[in-house]
Amino acid sequence: MSGVLLFSAPGFSAETGGAGPAVESANAEPFDPFAGEYEEELLMVYDPIEPFNRAMFWFNDKLYFYLLKPIARGFRLVPEPARVSVDNFFNNVATPVRFANSLLQFRFGDATRELGRFVVNSTWGVAGLFDPARTQLGWEMKKEDTGQTLGYFGVPSGFYLVLPVFGPSTPRDAVGRVGDFFLDPWNYVFDESWHKTAVKMTDRLNVLSLDDDTYESIKAEQLDPYLFIRDGYMQRREAMIIE
Amino acid sequence: MFSKWMTAACLLLCLAPAAAFSAEAGPLAQIEQTVEQVIDTLKDDAIRGEQQRQRLTELIKARFDFQAMSQWVLGPYWKKANVDEQETFMELFSELLEASYLGRIESYTDEEVRFVSEKINGPRAEVETLIVTRSADIPISYKLVDRQGEWLVYDVIVEKVSLVRNYRGTFTEIARKEGMDGLFEQMRSKIEDLKSRSKEA
Numbered sequence: 001m002s003g004v005l006l007f008s009a010p011g012f013s014a015e016t017g018g019a020g021p022a023v024e025s026a027n028a029e030p031f032d033p034f035a036g037e038y039e040e041e042l043l044m045v046y047d048p049i050e051p052f053n054r055a056m057f058w059f060n061d062k063l064y065f066y067l068l069k070p071i072a073r074g075f076r077l078v079p080e081p082a083r084v085s086v087d088n089f090f091n092n093v094a095t096p097v098r099f100a101n102s103l104l105q106f107r108f109g110d111a112t113r114e115l116g117r118f119v120v121n122s123t124w125g126v127a128g129l130f131d132p133a134r135t136q137l138g139w140e141m142k143k144e145d146t147g148q149t150l151g152y153f154g155v156p157s158g159f160y161l162v163l164p165v166f167g168p169s170t171p172r173d174a175v176g177r178v179g180d181f182f183l184d185p186w187n188y189v190f191d192e193s194w195h196k197t198a199v200k201m202t203d204r205l206n207v208l209s210l211d212d213d214t215y216e217s218i219k220a221e222q223l224d225p226y227l228f229i230r231d232g233y234m235q236r237r238e239a240m241i242i243e
Numbered sequence: 244m245f246s247k248w249m250t251a252a253c254l255l256l257c258l259a260p261a262a263a264f265s266a267e268a269g270p271l272a273q274i275e276q277t278v279e280q281v282i283d284t285l286k287d288d289a290i291r292g293e294q295q296r297q298r299l300t301e302l303i304k305a306r307f308d309f310q311a312m313s314q315w316v317l318g319p320y321w322k323k324a325n326v327d328e329q330e331t332f333m334e335l336f337s338e339l340l341e342a343s344y345l346g347r348i349e350s351y352t353d354e355e356v357r358f359v360s361e362k363i364n365g366p367r368a369e370v371e372t373l374i375v376t377r378s379a380d381i382p383i384s385y386k387l388v389d390r391q392g393e394w395l396v397y398d399v400i401v402e403k404v405s406l407v408r409n410y411r412g413t414f415t416e417i418a419r420k421e422g423m424d425g426l427f428e429q430m431r432s433k434i435e436d437l438k439s440r441s442k443e444a
Contacts, residue, residue, distance in 0.1 A: 178397075224413050
């Protein structure tokens, strides 16, 4: 766990003694100096193909509500601990993706931890069904992927891109997906591509079944879910590259 | 992707009034105690339904700095707005947050909350927490500002995504396209919508 937080960087290094922006405060109390913490960086996401993206967003939305979600709900007939184990299993199998990308970014501590997690969870964790590395030893899984590695080496994310089925992405992260595909052991387990697809689908649907309807909440609560998800995705990816 | 916003939302609201605090209590201690108070409220079978909601609402209003949040969320449009507009926005924004998250907080089960660290820098602080669920640990940090010894929250960062920045993306975009009045209108109808939903539930 690195304690570095992306958004603390500008704010916390700034001096705090200066007077804040002269805001006509709606309250009577004077406004504290935030030293313009967020002000300089009006985060504008580069989204030149917004109409296309919105169409894809719409398509994924329908796919979610009419196909994926009903199936994921069916998964919920299986008790949750079992589904958590399935999730652990898939995460364990995907270790090479995280391990290789940690190495590529010279994050040897992370790579070692991923390896340790794999050894512990494959044995003590009964072939990866349990995650004693996290629950007993406190070794957190850290998501690393090829898209982040590209970002680490300075490849810009490019514009925002919504892929059909896969959802939010950028050209960089889409290329990263291809890299992840080749690092994914499932690739080498089956000869038939539909087998791989079936396994990946099971993984995704299982994850969806464990999720507390996050997407529905965003859809219900946000003024513009498309923008909310877009900005959230971009924020998160940038932060993941830094850590 | 945005896994476990729900739990996060719980925490977003798990903040109670700091009446009990002495001025020396640091931000972490203040948040820790308030989170515990809220969890107690949620677990207390004697307080249910409307009564519980009211209590939670009071707690939230006391612990959040809605003015600072509103200012960050609107960014450049906050400065352009007149005092009336600023007040209207603050009002609507706090209602919107309340309508969004109040329903979810009640779905809190038994997740453990760990208070990891606090960083204090003059009038601002950041407190890192971790929510331990069965399938993952979710990092959530709070940014707080010191108001005469009371540490008030002005941003919540869930899995590295700042809520304020995220809301800002949406709000500034709408304000740019449709003006402040258009934004208010959308907020009002969304609040109505959410309120009618929660009544049905």
